[in-house]
Amino acid sequence: MSVSLVTGGAGFIGSHVADELLTLGHDVVVVDDLSGGFVDNIPSAARFVEGSIVDHELIDRLFSEHHFSYVFHLAAYAAEGLSHFIKRFNYHNNLIGSVNLINASINHGVKCFVFTSSIAVYGAGQAPMREDMIPVPEDSYGIAKLAVEQELRVSHEMFGLDYVIFRPHNVYGERQNIGDRYRNVVGIFMNQLLKGEPMTIFGDGTQQRAFTHINDVAHVIAASVNYPDALGQVFNVGADIPYTVNELARVVAEAMGQECRVEYLDPRNEVKIAFSDHSKAERVFGKHGKTLLEEGIRAMAEWVTAHGARRSSVFENIEVMKNMPPSWASVVSTVELGR
Numbered sequence: 125m126s127v128s129l130v131t132g133g134a135g136f137i138g139s140h141v142a143d144e145l146l147t148l149g150h151d152v153v154v155v156d157d158l159s160g161g162f163v164d165n166i167p168s169a170a171r172f173v174e175g176s177i178v179d180h181e182l183i184d185r186l187f188s189e190h191h192f193s194y195v196f197h198l199a200a201y202a203a204e205g206l207s208h209f210i211k212r213f214n215y216h217n218n219l220i221g222s223v224n225l226i227n228a229s230i231n232h233g234v235k236c237f238v239f240t241s242s243i244a245v246y247g248a249g250q251a252p253m254r255e256d257m258i259p260v261p262e263d264s265y266g267i268a269k270l271a272v273e274q275e276l277r278v279s280h281e282m283f284g285l286d287y288v289i290f291r292p293h294n295v296y297g298e299r300q301n302i303g304d305r306y307r308n309v310v311g312i313f314m315n316q317l318l319k320g321e322p323m324t325i326f327g328d329g330t331q332q333r334a335f336t337h338i339n340d341v342a343h344v345i346a347a348s349v350n351y352p353d354a355l356g357q358v359f360n361v362g363a364d365i366p367y368t369v370n371e372l373a374r375v376v377a378e379a380m381g382q383e384c385r386v387e388y389l390d391p392r393n394e395v396k397i398a399f400s401d402h403s404k405a406e407r408v409f410g411k412h413g414k415t416l417l418e419e420g421i422r423a424m425a426e427w428v429t430a431h432g433a434r435r436s437s438v439f440e441n442i443e444v445m446k447n448m449p450p451s452w453a454s455v456v457s458t459v460e461l462g463r
Contacts, residue, residue, distance in 0.1 A: 127151045131177055131225065132199030134161030134418045136300045136308075137240065137292070141196055142167050144346035151402030153190055153460050156199065164415075165299050169431075177221035177453065180228075187228040187339040192347050195229050196238045203306040204244050205392050207265035209444045218268040226272075226279055236286045236349045237276060243293040243360065243400055249368075250403040251332075255358045262395060271460060273358065277382065279355060288348045290341070293400055297338030297420060298427040303389075309369065310335065313376045318433035323377070323384075326449065327391030329370035334399035336362035337420030353408050360400035363414055375418055378380040379425035392449045396406050404428075 129144050132138035133154030138161070141153050152170040155177065164328070166172050175182045177199050186192075200218050201207075207214045222239070229237050244266030245259040261267045276287040294309075302311035313323045325453060341361050348354045367375075377384035 125151045126193040127153065127190050128194040128196060129186070129190070130154050130170070131196065131198045132156055132161065132197075134158055134166050134398070135165060135198065136161070136165070136171070136297070137197075137295055137338065137342065138198035139165035139167065139299055140342035141198060141296075141346050142170050144343050145169065148193070148346060148350075150346075153186070153192070155186065160201070160301055162299075162301075162315070171313045177224055178216060180224040183202055183224045184230050184231075187234075188259065188429055192229075193235045195225060195234050195236075195239065196240075196345065197225055200240070200242045201270070202233050202242065202265065203304075204242075204263045204265045205449075206306045207263050207268075208393065209442050209448055211264050212425045212443055213441060214264045215268055218265065219271050222272040223275060224445045226285070230279060230283045230285050234285065236288060236355065238288045238345060238348055239276060239290070240345065241269045241270060241273055241289050241291045242266060243362075243398055245291065246371040246398070247397045251399055253291075253360060253399070254401045255360060255404050260392075264419065286355045288354045288356075290345055290348070291358065291360050291400070292341045292345075293336060293360070293362045293398065294333045295338055295341055295362065296334045297424050299338075300424070301434065302390065302428060309372065310376060310421065310424065311428075313373060314380060314428045315433050317377065317380045317382050318428065322387040323373050324387045324389055325369050326389050326394070327374065328388065329368060329373070329386070330396075331394065332366040332397045332399065333369070333372075334363040334366045335372060335417055335420075337415035337423070339420075339439075340412075341437070344405065348409070351408055357404075357408070359405040359408070359427050360402050361405050362400060362402065363417070365417070366398075366399040367417060372417075375421050376408060376425070379418070390450055393447075407440060 134156035157176040247260035296310035302315040
């Protein structure tokens with residue numbers, strides 16, 4: 125039986141990938157520091173190790189103990205907009221932590237390293253985004269993800285480490301941390317509605333994204349190591365149809381059985397239109413039906429309603445305050461004053 129490491133396996137996408145790997149017959153070890161995930165997300169059949177990928181001694185010890193065949197790296201602090209203001213934290217967690225895993229994978233003969241990157245690597249003005257486009261990321265999060273992609277490329281050339289890279293986008297669904305105020309707009313909307321608050325939108329809400337249900341990405345990520353043609357390749361994966369954030373707000377409110385109340389905030393620095401072409405993934409993994417937005421949002425709304433609202437956490441270790449969106453800056457200032 126293949127032993128697979130899933131980093132971030134207590135989180136949203138990671139826990140679903142761990143589920144899929146178990147279904148495919150893998151023995152799964154999850155490592156997660158629980159900074160954004162929850163123990164009850166972890167499949168009961170997986171072995172759980174609480175710890176961080178930035179702890180290279182822990183990572184080296186785990187590789188020595190378990191002799192992993194595959195690594196599925198999903199641990200990251202994935203807040204694109206916030207990453208401008210937490211550069212050191214972003215690179216330490218999303219780049220240095222990834223390098224620790226790459227080093228260990230090389231030293232211990234891992235068969236394939238599967239990395240979850242992001243369409244944030246593309247930047248603006250490239251919709252629909254294709255894998256053959258030149259990446260020009262516009263935030264520190266995207267820069268870190270692209271750097272890891274490049275590290276995997278050179279690690280294959282230098283050491284023979286096989287890899288597969290996925291660039292999912294705007295993934296939502298059951299188990300998502302709806303208490304995170306900085307990322308995952310679907311979860312933010314649902315959490316606000318549960319608390320009787322209006323849904324907040326940066327700018328005028330005409331930003332376009334293709335919102336992707338978790339069922340449309342978790343299985344292909346888990347199964348990718350069984351496809352020889354996937355090795356050394358980068359794949360966009362996710363939904364095909366873009367919607368405006370205003371349209372999303374109406375769908376979410378309807379699924380939650382509530383009035384669509386929206387509060388518009390000052391715009392923030394973000395890509396206006398972001399959605400991907402998935403023809404490359406379809407050629408390698410096959411073409412499958414995808415979850416309609418209304419269907420996926422209803423499924424998530426049922427899960428969220430059953431589990432209730434979560435308290436929105438505040439990221440306290442802001443490194444740069446200049447040009448921070450006022451709605452974030454005011455919360456940070458309140459926290460600082462309360463210390």
